[in-house]
Structures are given as structure tokens and as C-alpha cells.
Amino acid sequence: EAQLVESGGGVVRPGGSLRLSCEASGFSFDDHGMSWFRQGPGKGLEWVSGINLIGDTRYADSVKGRFIISRDNAKKSLYLQMNSLRAEDTALYYCTRGGHFTSWYPGVWGRGTTVTVSS
Amino acid sequence: EIVLTQSPGTLSLSPGERATLSCRASQSIRDRYLAWYQQRRGQAPRLLIYDFSTRAAGIPDRFSGSGSGTDFTLTISRLEPEDFAVYYCLQYDSLPQTFGQGTKVEIK
Numbered sequence: 293e294a295q296l297v298e299s300g301g302g303v304v305r306p307g308g309s310l311r312l313s314c315e316a317s318g319f320s321f322d323d324h325g326m327s328w329f330r331q332g333p334g335k336g337l338e339w340v341s342g343i344n345l346i347g348d349t350r351y352a353d354s355v356k357g358r359f360i361i362s363r364d365n366a367k368k369s370l371y372l373q374m375n376s377l378r379a380e381d382t383a384l385y386y387c388t389r390g391g392h393f394t395s396w397y398p399g400v401w402g403r404g405t406t407v408t409v410s411s
Numbered sequence: 412e413i414v415l416t417q418s419p420g421t422l423s424l425s426p427g428e429r430a431t432l433s434c435r436a437s438q439s440i441r442d443r444y445l446a447w448y449q450q451r452r453g454q455a456p457r458l459l460i461y462d463f464s465t466r467a468a469g470i471p472d473r474f475s476g477s478g479s480g481t482d483f484t485l486t487i488s489r490l491e492p493e494d495f496a497v498y499y500c501l502q503y504d505s506l507p508q509t510f511g512q513g514t515k516v517e518i519k
Contacts, residue, residue, distance in 0.1 A: 336499070336510055336511075336512050336513055337448075337456065337499060337501075337510040338510070339506075339507045339508040339509070339510075350506055352507045353507070386455060386456075391503065391508060393506065394444070394503060394504060394505055394506055394508075395442065395444055395503060395504075396503060397444075397446045397458065397461045397501065397503045398456075398458070398501075398508075399458050399461070399467065400458075401455040401456055401457070401458075402455065403454075403455055404455060
């Protein structure tokens with residue numbers, strides 16, 4: 293069974309940085325594009341960033357220039373480096389299989405890791 | 412950016428009833444790139460339907476998707492107790508992928 297487990301969330305001050313990780317199991321990681329989505333408290337779902345098989349990346353305008361998505365196929369892991377964090381980045385961050393570019397829906401979701409940006 | 416508008420915001424129904432959820436796009440979604448997700452309280456979204464009408468693995472056949480262009484529908488033929496949750500539509504036709512604001516299906 294395909295599984296994704298996120299980690300690395302926490303409380304950080306505005307302007308700070310955080311690195312999220314997602315460990316995959318139960319499927320061939322290097323055969324799939326991967327993504328990050330987020331859900332603010334009491335809010336809906338938002339696509340954040342995606343990366344394809346060969347490392348091409350895309351970002352939502354709200355995080356472009358501040359967040360960096362990357363992957364390590366040998367470790368079956370996905371990462372999200374989050375810099376210059378803002379209060380509006382506070383959310384539950386989900387790692388997904390798929391959902392990285394157009395024509396690819398997010399089919400498998402992790403349980404999420406919580407990021408809180410507060411002074 | 413494609414904006415998805417879901418209606419109604421809340422649907423109050425009894426177990427055994429039929430639920431019809433709507434998702435309208437601000438521009439035509441080509442190539443059937445629309446999906447539906449269920450999110451129960453405290454859980455991650457769960458894929459129900461992709462490519463506007465294909466059920467994901469393990470999804471009961473009481474869930475069905477239909478529509479085309481800008482208007483899409485998720486139908487739950489007979490509500491089971493576990494179906495009371497929030498439902499989101501997602502378009503993956505263009506970036507950024509965008510979700511509707513959700514429809515809450517609650518017990519009447």
C-alpha cells in the first residue's frame with residue numbers, strides 16, 4: 293500500500309525558515325511526480341508546489357521565490373524548504389503523489405504536518 | 412487561474428437519501444481533468460473520482476461523477492453514515508491546480 297509520511301512542521305517566527313520532509317513507501321517513488329498542498333486553519337485546500345520525475349518544478353505565485361521543492365529518489369523522499377515565512381503560510385501541509393503539473397491529480401495523500409508562523 | 416465554485420455550501424440530508432453536489436468552473440476544463448475528494452473531520456482528503464467520472468480504486472459505486480465543460484456533478488446515490496463529510500472538486504487542467512471551496516454534507 294502506498295504511504296506518505298510528512299515531518300518537519302513546527303512553530304516559527306515570521307521571516308524564519310523550516311524544512312518539511314515526506315518519506316514514501318509502498319510504491320516506486322522515482323516513477324511518480326510529487327507535490328505539496330496545504331490547508332489553512334478552517335480553510336480550503338491550496339496547491340503549493342510540484343516536482344516531476346526529472347526534477348522540473350512549479351510553484352504557486354504565493355510561495356514563488358520563497359519555497360523550494362526537491363526530491364531524493366535514493367531516499368524515497370520529498371522536501372519543501374520554506375524561507376521568509378509569513379503568517380499566511382500557517383497551515384497543515386500535505387505531501388501527495390501526483391498533482392505536480394497539469395493532467396496529474398494528487399491520488400495519494402499523507403496525513404500532513406502542521407506549520408505555524410507566529411511571533 | 413481557474414476558479415471553481417461549489418454549491419450548495421451545505422447539504423442537509425438523511426442516510427439513504429441521494430446527494431447531488433455541483434462544481435462550476437470559471438472557464439472550460441478540457442480533457443476531463445476534474446477530480447472529487449472527500450475529507451472527513453481530522454483526516455486528509457481522499458480521492459473519489461478522477462478524469463471527471465472515473466472512480467478511484469476501492470470507491471463504492473454509489474459515488475459517480477458527471478459533467479463537461481464548466482459544469483460538473485458528484486452524485487452519491489444513497490448516503491451511508493460514513494459519507495457525511497466535506498467534498499471538494501479539483502481541476503488539474505491548468506496550473507495552479509485549484510479546488511472549490513467545498514460542500515459539507517451533514518446529517519439532517
